[in-house]
Amino acid sequence: MVTSSRSKGGLMIVARPNQSQSWRSNIYILLALCVPCLGAAIGFSLLGAWPILPFAGLEMLALGSALYYCHWKLQYRQVITLSDDSVRIDKGHYYPRQSWQFKRQRAGLTIVPRNHPWESPDLALHDRSETVRIGEFLNREDALELLALLRRELRVDSHGVAGGRQF
Template sequence: MSAASDPILFEAVSTPPRSLSDRGMRWLVVLSCLGAAIPAVLFTLLGAWPVLPFLGIEVLLVLFLVTLHRRWTKAAREVVRLTEGRLLVSTADGRGGRRVTEFEPYWTRVALEEEVEGSPRLLLVQRGRRVELGGFLAPEEKRDLARALSAALSRYRNPVFDNPQLR
C-alpha cells in the first residue's frame, strides 16, 4: 500500500495563536499614524522638522515587522499524523523551514514531562530519539494532545477485531 492511500488513524494540526486580526491590524495602522502625527506636529511647530522622516521611518518599520510576524505565524504549523505503519510529525516554521520526522508507531511512546515552572514538554520518544511536539500549544492543550495521541497509539498497538465467528 502506498503512503498516499494509507488510511489516517489520527491527525492533529496545531498552529500558533493569532491575536491580531485583520481589523486589529487596520486599527494598529491608524493608531500608529495618529500617534506619530501628534509629535510630528509638535516638532514642526518647534522648528525641529528634520525629525519628521525619522518618525515616519519608525512607524513604517514597526508596521513592517508586525506584518512580517503575522505572515510567519500564518504559515507556521505542526501536523501529527498516524497511519498504518508510520507516525509522521511535520513541522513548518513561518520562514519556509520544514522538518518531517517519521516514527514507527508500534515502538513510539508519548512522554509528558511536567516542569516545576512553565509549560510541560510533550515528547515523542523512540529508541533514544526525542521530538518535542506542541510548541504552539497551551499547557492544557498539550495534556489533551498527549492523552489523545496516547489513546490512538494504544488502539494502533492493540486493535479490536470484530469477527462474529469468534464470539
C-alpha cells in the same frame, strides 16, 4: 491551539500558538497610530522642524516590522499525522520546513511533568533513534489536550527522559 480531524487515512492533529489578533486588525492598529503620528510630523515639518518627519516614518516602520514579525511567529504549525502504519511530524511556518516519520509500532510518547501546576508538561514523540519535541509553545490547557489526543493513539514509553536522553 490544538485541532484534530479524523479521516479514513488516520488522525491529523494541528498544534499552533494562540493568536489574539488577525493580520487585518494589526493593520488597523498600525493605521490608527500612523495617521496622528505622521500628521503631527508633517505639521512640524511645515513649521520648519523637518528632521521630525524621517524619525516619525522610521518609528512607524519599526512598529509595522514588529507587528509583522509577531504575526509571522504565530503562523508556526506542528502537524502530527497518525496513520495505520506511520507517525509523521511536520513543523514550519506556512509550509513544512522539517519533517520526521516514524513507524507506528516503534513510535512512543514521552511526557516530562513540570514541578509547578501552571506549567505545561514537555512532550516528545520518539522511536529508537530519534526524539522530536512537540507542542513546546502550547499553554497548559492546550498541551493537556494534545497529550490526551496522543495517549489515545500511541503508547506512553516514559515519564521523564526519552530512552536515557534528555530532550
